[in-house]
Amino acid sequence: MQILITGAAGFIGFNLSKYLLDKSNIKIIGIDNLNNYYSKKLKKDRIKVISKNKRFSFFNINLLNKKKLEKIFKKKKINLIINLAAQAGVRYSLIKPSEFVDNNINGFYNLIDVAKNYNIKKIIYASSSSIYGDSKNFPLAESQKVNPKNIYALSKKVNEEMADVFSKQHDISFIGLRFFTVYGEWGRPDMFMMKYLTSSYKKEINFYLNNFGKHTRDFTYILDVCKIISKLIFMRKNFKNEIFNVCSNDPQKLTDIIKKINSFTNKKPKLFKRRLQKADVVKTHGNNRKIKSFTKIRKFTSIDMGLKNTVNWFKEYYKY
Numbered sequence: 001m002q003i004l005i006t007g008a009a010g011f012i013g014f015n016l017s018k019y020l021l022d023k024s025n026i027k028i029i030g031i032d033n034l035n036n037y038y039s040k041k042l043k044k045d046r047i048k049v050i051s052k053n054k055r056f057s058f059f060n061i062n063l064l065n066k067k068k069l070e071k072i073f074k075k076k077k078i079n080l081i082i083n084l085a086a087q088a089g090v091r092y093s094l095i096k097p098s099e100f101v102d103n104n105i106n107g108f109y110n111l112i113d114v115a116k117n118y119n120i121k122k123i124i125y126a127s128s129s130s131i132y133g134d135s136k137n138f139p140l141a142e143s144q145k146v147n148p149k150n151i152y153a154l155s156k157k158v159n160e161e162m163a164d165v166f167s168k169q170h171d172i173s174f175i176g177l178r179f180f181t182v183y184g185e186w187g188r189p190d191m192f193m194m195k196y197l198t199s200s201y202k203k204e205i206n207f208y209l210n211n212f213g214k215h216t217r218d219f220t221y222i223l224d225v226c227k228i229i230s231k232l233i234f235m236r237k238n239f240k241n242e243i244f245n246v247c248s249n250d251p252q253k254l255t256d257i258i259k260k261i262n263s264f265t266n267k268k269p270k271l272f273k274r275r276l277q278k279a280d281v282v283k284t285h286g287n288n289r290k291i292k293s294f295t296k297i298r299k300f301t302s303i304d305m306g307l308k309n310t311v312n313w314f315k316e317y318y319k320y
Contacts, residue, residue, distance in 0.1 A: 002027040003233070004078045006063060006111065007085035009034055009043035011188045012126070012179070012225060014050065016082065019226035020233075021053045028055060029076050031069075033062040037089065038190050046186055063107030066114065073118045080233065081115055083108060083125040086155075089190060090130060090279050093152040104155035105162075112166050122173045124232060125163065127243065128156045129180040129218070129284050138251075139287035142178070142243045150279040160243060167241040175232055175239055180247035180286045184222030184306060185313035192217075192254065193307075196261060197314045199269030207269040211276040213255045216283040218247045221306035224297075231295040247286030248300045260304065264311040 003020070007013040008030025020026050030050070034043050050056050057076075061068045063085055072078075087093075087103040108125070115123060132140050133147035148154040156178075163174035187194045199207035228246055262268055276282070292298060 001079045002077055003080050004029045005082045006031050008032050009047050010084055012182060013084040014046035014186055015222045016226050016229055017050050021055055030058045031061045034060055063110050066110045069114050073114055081120055081123045083111055090150055090152050093150050094279055097151040100151045100155045105158050108159050116170045124175045127160055127176040127178045129178050129286060131156050134281055138285040139249060141287040142245055142290055164241050173239045174241045176243045177246045180218040180220050180284055182220050182222055182225055184310050200265050200267040201318050207271050209271055209273045212273045215254045216251045218251045218284045218286050220246060220248050221301040224300050227297060228291060228295055244291040245286040245288055247288050249288040251285040252303055260307050264308055
């Protein structure tokens with residue numbers, strides 16, 4: 001089997017590629033535009049790690065470039081697509097909303113439009129828990145009404161609607177994954193945990209705790225995410241168009257996470273508390289009953305173990 005993974009230099013794309021290469025005989029074609037939203041060096045380091053495997057090939061391509069995308073499909077026999085390419089960053093969506101329309105909506109359309117011409121029958125793609133907005137009905141279930149409160153979340157809602165239309169018109173099986181605050185090794189430096197760890201080890205960088213630390217997040221460890229996607233890849237059940245929450249169903253207060261990280265590092269950054277930031281959601285807590293039922297994965301990594309692994313990785317990478 002040969003899989004196309006978009007966003008292969010990203011946090012989830014890299015970890016999934018590495019996991020599949022280690023655990024199976026799958027060949028992976030990775031594409032990424034290596035944009036500068038966050039550290040290009042980190043992205044290149046990720047690609048360097050997985051490029052050591054001969055079953056991985058990488059192409060620096062933007063999904064907006066349809067001609068280059070088509071060349072990959074002509075050159076390679078692709079059996080399945082996993083679309084993890086997207087412009088990330090809820091707060092960044094307030095600054096450059098056009099980036100989210102271009103990359104998340106138009107890019108996704110280009111990918112599907114090319115895929116249908118090459119008889120691709122299964123596409124797994126990233127959605128987001130942010131699609132629910134500020135709900136008060138927890139835990140959040142897939143059947144619940146969604147209410148995006150920023151352009152990033154809206155772009156993911158459009159992706160889900162686009163998948164629904166294409167699944168009916170072109171007989172393509174779509175699986176949308178609503179990720180809830182994924183964390184772990186090789187994590188994104190613009191996200192809470194990596195920002196906190198960076199501030200802990202680099203005293204000149206202040207850490208700003210939003211909403212005075214009153215946020216609650218359903219943290220989902222990256223290894224669990226990889227296991228779930230792997231199960232969905234090999235699942236024989238035919239999906240027409242399905243949406244799954246990918247979450248631990250174990251929400252944590254940010255203040256408790258900070259205490260746990262401090263216990264692993266014996267360090268504390270310069271911490272400044274500030275009010276709720278525009279576009280932020282106060283609480284996320286997903287219901288994972290559906291994904292557990294379909295994949296038969298019952299046990300998720302404990303927050304203590306996941307944090308310990310993350311901190312240990314960060315210490316090594318920080319030295320490097």
